[in-house]
Amino acid sequence: MRRLLFSVSASLCLGLVPGCATAPVTKSDARPLQSPARTPTATGRGAAAATVDVHATSAAIEVLRSGGNAVDAAVAAASVLGVTDPYSCGIGGGGFMVVYLARDGRVVTLDHRETAPQALERSRLYGNGAPLPLEEFATSGLSVGVPGSLMGWSEALRLYGSRPLADVLQPAIRVAERGFEVDPTFVEQTRPNVERFRDFPSSAALFLGPDGQPWPVGSTLKNPDLAKTYRLISQGGVPVFYRGEIAQAIVSTVTRPPLAPGASRKVRPGVMQLSDLARYEALVRPPVTSTYRGYTLHGMGPPGSGGLTLALTLHLLEAHDPASLSRADFLHRYLEASRLAFADRNAFMGDPAFVSVPVSGLLSPDYAAQRRSALDVARASTAAAAPGNPLPFQEKAHAAPAPLPEVKRPASEELVLDKETTHITTSDAAGNIVAYTCTIEGSNGMVVPGYGFLLNNELTDFDLPATVDAPHPNAPAPGKRPRSSMSPLLVFKDGAPVLALGSPGGSTIITTVGQTLVNHLDFGMPIDQALAAPRVSQRNSPDARSQAEPEFIASPEAAALTALGHGFTDSGPVGALTAIRFHPDGTVTAAAEPRRRDGGSAMVVEPVR
Template structure:
């Protein structure tokens, strides 16, 4: 959910509503008028001077900002403000990223929160090193792939989403704790204070929050805890302008702030999660079939974060760092870039560039679907997929004169492994996986991009998977659970091997693609996006636009998008703004079939990025229009 410009003025009235009952409607005010903040007091009731409180007078939303010191870009003004606030008080980029993410858990609850997980890519300036913090959700120890079948057939996707079966063991809180312990300067108690305050004071419901609630209306009406939080007395979405408060989430944050990660993975919060998954809180009389799951207390207690090396490739004069498995994002982006590197894109027309971009994405997605899964369960041929020689062997499959028809077959990256022998993890069985489905592109997620004055950088994608997760608010604790296990493949034949089928303790394959780009050993760019499997193509298109076509980073990020993910039909999704352009007509003349993304999920991605300039300044960029526009700020204006 993005920060919406048209409700800033409403925010100013929140300070007047300290005595309002929860979720009381405000009168609307004019668009664009700066408002007084809703966070002028510390969470413990103490006061702070407005000169030290960035939330006391909320600024106008700006999708682009340049300056010195630290910088932040998120989909929501308060998330960005929380990050800048921490940076100004001496915290580093990791501290600021956790502060921003926790605030987004309150203001963007349909996209992220403590009920989910994520991938955090961190550049450590002092060590000139990039590390990846994997806090992806895991399948419960009692879950087998057979749980996703009934009467020999896969459970319908929509039925699986709203169920206890789809809930992975949440990793967010342990991920935050591990990131702060290893690389931060503050603790959970310090960085959660603003999120506590925002959840407790509330904020004005805007158009997007209202619409997101509406798209979840049927299942929220069927789940008692979700109905109680997100719907009004009439069982409908809270109207635009309502002061939406979440005191249960504020209390959950307080428990974590005081008790650390154990307060989430043990005790009352953990017990409430287990109860909600195993006995979904269904409204009496509801006909919605919400299947129970199998999460047990030990699954929460035993959840572990993985700190992994980033994967990397070179592209022209740049080094691209990304997230490795169990995310497919970094590998798929890198393979597509390796394919594109064989073309001199600077000399080509925009149509020729896009034609090659679509062809490279198609081939990379074929390999993604066939080979990639949790590295603790599958010996995926990562070295082969990242091999420049492998890209050379595959590049000729991109017909320069016409669009392909149908889906591409996967290649044979095992032949390009530095060590081609399979391990007991089952690499050869992964080779028998099919090209995979044309994964949905409309999943809600959010991306946070932050840097600090010392040069540390965080590119952080976090999620609860679909918009609204699995639809179930944990009773008494104010956060939605994820439906991340729907990211596992469920073949029509239960016996069919695939690297991404469910297994106990396994992490489902992701598309999240936090990315950090270096040039001459120095940071050049950090970026990523939400958007399900379109995350990969969004990052790829932005990189091509900025590096090859020379677009300024804000223009590369704002450009209309087109996404090819190896669809069986051969078609590519295109934003409405792209359709009808000369580039679209040129692609169609080559035989490309373009499907309007508005019929398959709407906008493609909602990215944020940082560009590190040669003069020592940084440019922070968020979407100017998608999801109603994001927020970018710098620590020190020029």
């Protein structure tokens, strides 16, 4: 996607090999470099990487070529995306990482989701007896969660990597200093933020030109402040971010939003304190493990909702044989299964430190068998599905759950806020694999002055019931992590890796990953075709309609589904998935979106012709 001015061939002295790590950027070598070629699919042996951005993928491959492992490569790619894709990834946000450790034959997950400040009382998010308007909440200090990305990177490298953080940050420092070429997607992501950025001088200085408009396509955008920030982290480690001068700057930005003089926008200050940053922890959690047609799937557990929602969707679908059904009939069952799974997601899933999530009940085959009775194979639902009751399928029986208050977010608002996430997939020659989804939500418009990175507005991922005291598993609370739809996933068969994948897209992440699995595992599409196929997303919408891309709405399958009672709303492009497919002959295919968000970048260390 990002056609950065950064060379993989002419100057791959990225600070990752002896003699390069601290080479200063001189006047002669500070010019932007030509972009490497971008291709969305690559097959070969050994290590591989796929991201939305050619330079993030290039950085990952260079780390792998120089002896780093898949974790090192994923962190290098993420730090570059913090420069080139700042609306989707960066040290102002957080993420979920799923890692396969080949030597041990086990999967671990690293939760570095943002947390609510300890002083955030739910009442602060209400005004005049109702939840704050989403735009007012999103563009405020109140929406900023304590950032987790940097702690996640540091812990991933400490526990599972082979390179120090200072080394893997070097490619990102080089890109930030030399600049990248603004492409149409960058302009498209900047344009909706123009009015907000104008109100924050630190943001306008980075993202808007002298005319107050987005930098035009083809211009070179540099970020020396972020290069400085990465250097500070390289020298001082994560303490400089969580306890030192960067922490001070984050708290100042959140509690005293840096509005331009005369700006009329009402920006509520947040309540984050230095102690919130100092106590932040990235958490190693067990994966959510499920099965589907002989495959084993490992994903994120709570506060992630993707692993459980995908597992339930596929458990509901597993009873239906795709070989005996038309594609439209099978997609009907997939959409209805997704509708039921999302009803359970919304009713039961939240931060496990605050909510007792019935994980084993939701994963129970017996629960899926009972829940499947609500799936009408002949007609589409005409209303939102009610949640089931997985609680009796836990180790101990429980009463049926009390009805929860309905929480609605207009689809138009959700789409605006939920586009800005990205996914990185890497593997190495030793067999280690990383599926890593990172995000800043939609940003809250505020660049930390002098440090060059946007802050997240992830606390908008909490649900705000109509009244301040109404119960909800995903209601905000001090120190709580908001529920996330990020769905990094690893797929195995008979103990061997088959597929690693993930996507951006807010709550459509879950359905994007789910439909890609259906395309590949059930319909037999090669992985690049499975990624490229038109998408449809059913998330138990109140109007019962599914969101879909125009290409899907125009397809014969959509016409057949319409005859079954389905309705579709044009959502525009959905997701921007990346994946690595592991073949029985030892080769791998790295794949990225071929066209959404201007297409992605996939590379392998040893190409096969």
